[in-house]
Every structure is written in structure tokens, then in C-alpha cells.
Amino acid sequence: MAHKASAELGNAPIGKLLISQALPASIGILVMSLNMVVDTIFVGQWIGPMAIAGITVVVPLTFLIASIGMAIGVGGASIISRALGSDDQDKAQRVFGNQIVMSFGLSVFFVIVGLIFKEEALALFGANGKILGPAEIYYSIIMYCIPFLALCMTGNPVVRAEGKPKFAMIALILPAIGNIFCDYLFINVLGYGMAGAAWATCISYFICFVFIYWFFFSKHSELKIRLKCFKLERKIVKEITELGGVTLARQGMVSILSIILNHTLFMYGGETSVTMYGIISRMLMFALFPVMGISQGFLPIAGFNYGAGKYQRVRESINISIKYGTGLALAIFAIIMFFPEQIVSVFTDDEVILRDTPSALRWVFLVTPLIAVQMIGSGYFQAIGKAIPALLLTLTKQGFFLIPLILILPQYFGIFGVWVAFPIADLLSTILTGFYLNREVKRNLKTAL
Template structure:
């Protein structure tokens, strides 16, 4: 029988975090493997230029689909706190509004994507020979983006209910589907970039079918027709919290634009390929830290809603310790095996020569990022939209983008790579300050547990 959300407020924190984080980590691992293998397949079977094309397109599609993730995470914070406060009616209304918001916004932005595809691809860095394969990949993938948006929204709601294993399955199914279809469409049917795009779109639909099945048969959330009516107060709360996630993805997309154009200016198409490999490794290698962050959210949100602040503080402390240990281990692996990792993606001599050192620099501050990720996630779980937004944007928005714009003027392409660890250090310092202040002044319980 699936775990009830009530366990989030009673079970041992360490065991809860493992129950929530391990399935989340496995799900993110398979999603990351999917993206990684996809990149390897297009690099080996189509060519290194195809990696550059995918690198240009994915930030666009993720930006649109992140509307679903934003609505999912924003609404899930409300749902976790509502379940903790035993207010199921609010949880139902929130879920109904999440579905309507996701569908409306995803369809609108997909329409814009179709109407202005060339202009958007150029903006995101489809320069020179990259444009043609990028367009072949972009159009078919765009069709599947509304399904991806609904999947991202639904996955976060599943996790808010405490049913992490089902959330994991929702990420594993499309990963296997995409890898299998890649082999069929690219390797055996020789369909090139269109085949890669078709495999991706069909995998999004597989995920959507699974999530639809979950909410019909397994979910605690059973909204009726009136719950789907737009509720301004709910929409406003979802939007304020979801803005954190969407702004982060928006900043990530702006960062991708700046990096792609900067690398093309200083090193041509092959430097964009280098970043394509590094960005895939960032998604893949950090999966256990991201899994702990995802596992942390419903536990912290539920106990904050129930005013069990000592449990919230314990969850913060344990999550940071576990994530920091894993992050350090990942950093050591990248340091030692950078060159063999890069060789898996491509046979391009120039790319293999440049990428290992760049990869090491980008991951240089990995051991400390756990504090930044968990710290920002706490404010989101607690429903504190403004500090959550500012801390989430601190790395990419406040530090990394300015550094990428400035440092290459003095250090060339090396300036792009060294900007990553500098931004990590600065954003972690700021997050540590605000999190410590919150824990010592806000998360305080009286001995009887009543504020």
C-alpha cells in the first residue's frame, strides 16, 4: 500500500529522507541517463554538430515545459502544507488549478514557438552550421512539450503526497522509452535529427500516460469539477512560489544564450559542443544531490505546515550533510576520470582535447553546493517566495551571467569555465547567511511544540 502523507510528520527523519530521496535520485538518474545517452547517440551516430544542435534546443523546450515544473513545485508546496494542516479541500483546489494553469500556459508558449521558430533558434545560439540540425530537432520536440509540462507538474504533486516511488517511475518510463526509440529511429531507420526528436516526443507522451493513470487510480487527491475553477487566491499563491522555479529556468535559458554566443565567438562550433557535453554532465553527475533536494521538499513543507519546526531544522541539517558527502565524492570522480568521460561522447579530437580541463573547472566547487541547494529549497518549502526566488537566482542570475559576460574579455574561453566555481562559492556564502538567520530566529518552538 502506498505511503500516506501523514508519515511525513511522524516517521524518523533519516529514514524519511532516504525513502523520499532515493526514489527521487533514481528517477533523476534515469532522466539524466536519458539525456546523456541521447547526446552520445546523436554525437556518435549523427555527428558532433548534432550535440551543438541539441544544446541549443533543449534550453528552449525546457523553458516552456518548466512552466509545468514551476506550477508543480509552487502548488506542491501549498499541497504539502495543506495536507500537514489537514486541509484537504485546499489541496484539491490547488491541484485542480495546477492542471488548468499548466495546460493553458504550455499551449500558448508552444504556439509562439511554432510561429517564431527561426528567430528563437537564432536567439539561443543556432549560429552557422548549427541552425539546420537544430531546426530538424526543435519542431517535432515542440509538439511533445505540453505533455512534458503536465508530467513535470504531476511529478511534483505525486512527491508532495509522499509517494516518491511513483514519482520515480514517472521519470524512469520515458527514459527507457527514449533510449529504445533512439536506437530504432537513429541507428536502424537512419532518421537523423528528426528520429532523435520523434523518440523524445513519444517518450514525453509515455510519461504523461503513466501520470494520468496514477492520479486516476492511486492518488489521495480526488478533485471534483468545481475544484478546476480558477481560484484567484490559489493561482496567486502558486504563481508567487512557482515564479521561483520558472525564474530559475528562465535565467538558465538566458545563461545558455550568453554562453552559446560567447563560446561561438571565441571558439566556433566545437566550443559549443564542449559546453554541450559539460551541461549534460552537470545534469547527470549531480543526480543524488538533486534527489536529496527533491526528497527534502515534501518533508520540510509538511512539517512546516504542521508547525513542527524542530523536525524542519533536523531535516535541513541531515539533508545538507548527506548531500555534501555525495557532492564531494562526485567531485573526486570528475577530477580523476574527466578524459575517459569525454571520450564516450565524441571522437572529435579538438573537443576531446579541450573538454576535460573545462569539465574539472566547472565542477571545482561541487563539494559546497549542497548548502546552496538545500537552503534555497527550504524557503520554497516554507512558502517564502521572495527569499526563495532571490537565493535560487543567486548563482546563475546574480553571479554566473555577469561573470560569463566579463571574464572572457580577459581570459578568453577559460573565463567561461572558471566563472562556474566562482559563482558557486559566492551564492553558497549568501545562502548560508540567510539560512542560519532563519534557523536561529524563525524556526523556534516552545517546549510544548506550540508557538
């Protein structure tokens, strides 16, 4: 039989189960997001606005490589959830072994490529003008630690797939605390500037890596790191790739969006607009942490119960997740609408940024109350192993709507066109996702066991 922690995914009340899964995920994402916010505050206050712009350029580039590990982790975790749901422990173990080999090998390869073509990569992602100097310093250090981050991103979804959300939460909290401490030490005390910020981030990646893979060697994990499972199996690799391709495509689209955004912002507003978006992007991650937590908590519940044929529980998990997520999104929306000036003032004392960013922040968050439908809807198809619908719905916001809008609207409305593109894309993608999710539920989740 499946072990107790994973078996509870198929038996415990959905509401209670979602909270038990989502709360640790939310706390973990909160701390990780808070780490990014504090990191940006430290960099902005102790180094300067151009340092924020430099990190804004580099992070999407490095995360594009690390997202290979995320894709392999999320794709494999979907398979593992369903394997545990159908009591196939052997398959779950072999999938995990293949994940580790794939993540390490691919991330090392792309890091080497990224270092060889450093100048071209930085130029592509928008390191223009005064942004280039700090961006190059940060990039040159951070790239060496990306394989550790990739392996962390592979391991964390697997921990959640086992039904161990508290350990997944700790894996996010420990590196965040380490990064904040090292930021203070390297930037403020030792005065290492951008290099200090980069080394602090590298150390945080290594802390996360050590904890996650300690977990898989410990008695707490149902899955173990076994050399015999490192042999790649074509069928498993194919299945991981198909499902993980959704996550990789999403992150790839985010990176393409970052390229277009950084160049568009620089064209219509210069370095200041890139810094403004650096602040807004941190808030997008930080403020939405409760909804992201609900989404992360939903995935193993939906995947396990779908694998076990308990379709009524899958339907219930969808409804409750959207309800909880929407309530949290409304609270976030209210805070952003009422206190944008206070939020921006934490990051910098630059007068231009303080004057222009609050309005932009309001526009970007305008459709926040609807995002739960978007997140749960696209996540559902990935959780149950339907790669094509998951891929298409994942790409709707950035690929089908936001990128075209950012290319078109600034030509008529200037920098305002960039900010207003976000709520329009959110609204359109939510409508589309809601339509397909509703159709899927009516067609394929009729039978309950």
C-alpha cells in the first residue's frame, strides 16, 4: 500500500487537506519571495537603482537555465503523484532517479554555453547603458551556482508529491534566511557590492541543495537516491519531458517576455523604467504568494486522486482551491490598491521612481482577483498528465496575450501601454482558462469512486 503521508491525499477531507498542503507551500513561497524583496531592498538602498535594474536583467536569464530543473521536477512529480496513487512505488523510484540525472546533466551543459556566450546573452536580455556593468558582475558569479538551483527545483516538487509539504517549506525557508544574512554581511559590512549580492545568492542555492537531498537520504522520504535508478529509461524520459515541457515552456515564455519587456522599457523610459519593473516584478512574486501556495497545494491532491480514480475528490479540490485562492487574491488586491506609495518607498528613495511606480503597480495588479482561476485551471491539466492542454493554457497569458500587447500598445500609449498590457492579458487568459476547465470537468470528471 502507499505510505501514510501520500495515502492521506486520497482520504482526508479536501478542505483540510488543501490547507495542510497549501499552508506550508505558502509559507515557503512567502519566505522565498520575502527574500527576493529584501534582497532588492538591500541592493537598492546600499548599491543603487542601477543594481536593481542589473538583477532584473540577469534573473530571468539564469532562471531560464534553472527552470530545466523545475520542468523536470514538476513533470516528474506529476508522474510520481499518480504512481503513488496507484500504489506503484517502483515506478515512482525510477522516475525520481531519472529526474536527478536529467536535471544535473542539462543544467551543467547550458551553464557552460551561457558562460561562453556571456556578452551576447546579457545584450539579448536587455543589459543596456548603465545597466551593463552591475549586470555583468552579477551574472559572472551566479552562473556557477545554477546547477545547484536546478537540482533544488527538481527535488522540491517531488517532496510535495510525497505528501511532505513541511519539508518542502523548510527547503525554501533555509536558503532565504541564509541569503538575507549573507546579503547584509557581504554588501553592507564587507562592501562587496554586486559581487556580494551574487555570492550571497549562490550560498543560498547551496543551502537549499544540501537540505533537499539530505531529505531523500533520510528516513522521512519514501523515495531514495539509488544509483540503479540513474539509468535513463526512454519511456520515463519521454513522459517527464512531455509534462515538464509545460513548465519549461512557461519559463521560456517568461524569459522571452523579459527580453521584450526590458528592451521596450529601456526604449520608452530608459534605465528608470527597468528599475520600476524590477520593483513591480518582485511584488508580483511576493504579493501573490498565498494564491501560489494554494496552487502548489492543489497539484499533488489533484494528481493523486486522479491516479486513484477518485474524480469527485478532484472536482471538489478544483472548486475549493479556486474559492480559497480568489478570497486571498481579493485581499492582496485591496492592499496594493490602497498602499502602493508606501510599498514603493521601501525599495528606494529615488524621486522619479517614487513618483511613477505606484500608478504602474496599480495597473499591473488590476485583475488580481481573477488569477486563481488561471492558476488552478492550467495547473489541473498538468497534474493529471494532459500535457498539450496544460501547455496551451500555460502560454496564454505571456505568449498569446501579454507579449503581443507589449509590442503593440506602447506604440500608441508610450510607457503606459506596457503597464496596461498586464491586466488585459490577465483578463483574457482567465476567460480562456475558465472555459476549458469548465468543459473538462463536465466531460471527464463525472464518475466518482
